[in-house]
Amino acid sequence: MNIQAYIESGILEEYVLGTVSSQEKQEVECMSHIYPEIKEELMRTESALEQYALKHQTPPPASLKETLFAQMNFDEVTEEPESAELTSAEPTLVQADDNIKKLPVENDLIAETQPVSAQEVYADMTTANGGATVIYPSWAKFAVAASILFAILFGWSALQMSGVKKQNEQYAADMDMLKSDMDAMKKEAQYKEALASLYRNPNHKVVRMAGLEKSPESVVAAIWDVKTNDVLLDVQNLPAAPAGKQYQLWTIVDGKPVDMGVLDQEFSNKVLKMKQANPGAVAFAITLEKTGGSPSPTMEDMFVMGKV
Structure with missing residues (x-):
């Protein structure tokens, strides 16, 4: 069983919030007994919910007690007969x-x-x-006062429970957002780690393509495996391609441009796999072409270039 996937599924948060079915509840309790990692995560989630509830709890107004007793009159009130x-x-x-x-x-x-x-x-x-x-006897008046006090406290409790429910819903939304942010951070960390391993590989030759007059701020790195001639692109900064256009990679071999394939339209935070390079390539360049690519580069729309 993939314990980490089970933890990240969100069922533990739903269990703590009380939104799971009876079958799911039994499943979580069973899994927490079998796997210490699940039990530890469950306890951490419960502690987080408790801290959140304590942090956002709303105490009754300090004047509530005095207001209630001020409205109660325990003295016998009689009307004097004529x-x-x-x-x-x-x-x-x-x-x-x-x-x-x-x-x-x-x-x-x-x-x-x-x-x-x-x-x-x-x-x-x-x-x-x-x-x-x-x-009326005194005990009857005390009973009426107690009933009024109970009704007020019951209403106050219902109001508090409503507030707790809203806080739980907000807590669930915050947990979902936090989980989403953590997943994004985890993916970004994995991407950076994989990219760093590519740069550190001694079999890879990194060709840095700097921005030209068309786009001075653009930077793209070509990671060339000199053993297999596989080429990967790390797009560090490149403007989004306009509608109907697509970026295309080229190498210069024997003074002639050679097509290396078009870039994906979504290239941010990705390592793009391109066509294999010719061992005699002396430079890499990227131009902006029509969607699907072009048989020859449009020189006036060249964005980056780098020598091997």
Whole structure:
């Protein structure tokens, strides 16, 4: 199994973000137990996500607690009844209190029952007229306050979870971008390493073609294998060919130009393989020709040239 390819597939990042299927989740967990490299990369990804979440977390406002408790009133709020109604109600309450105290004791259960005061009876009564007075017990008010507090905290948690989800999505996008950048850097490093090995090869003769009056800033190197006569081109700086045009490589043999093939339209960061060179070649040059090449070079459109 290609462990590095599995790591670079992106499934570990998806596993950490919780976007994989149940089958993929089991697969990742199984692979992390089998291969230490996968487990190490998984732990590194989880740590990176945790650090990202901690870095971008949004704490609740410092004033939230004070605002909540400022809106809560735990004192019993009662509406004072009109004097006439209170006067008419008091005898009834007193009479009810006296009746309760006069209940006969028929058994032990009733004997242990404490008498109920008129104030307690009055606290549970509501009058039917428009001037009704309602007194709620303290535990009910605490329950209402707790419910309000729970609802606010639940809403705040939902808002935070939404923010975390957006942060995770941003983190996934950042991870994809980072992975893309790392892949590009890896390819560029591989290209430079391969190119350096070509330049260091003692069997290769490097012919540097400098820019001419047509394009002074242009630079192209021809890497000529003197044993096989294979020729590679390292295009270091050359303007993009206009529409309908294409660059063409030439060698000079016995004072005559010899076609070495056309360059790819996309030649940046590439090593182009051209036709084999004649052992008697004394110079290399590149001209701009029509797409597909020309049987003879257009001298006024010569961009670079270099002697062997």
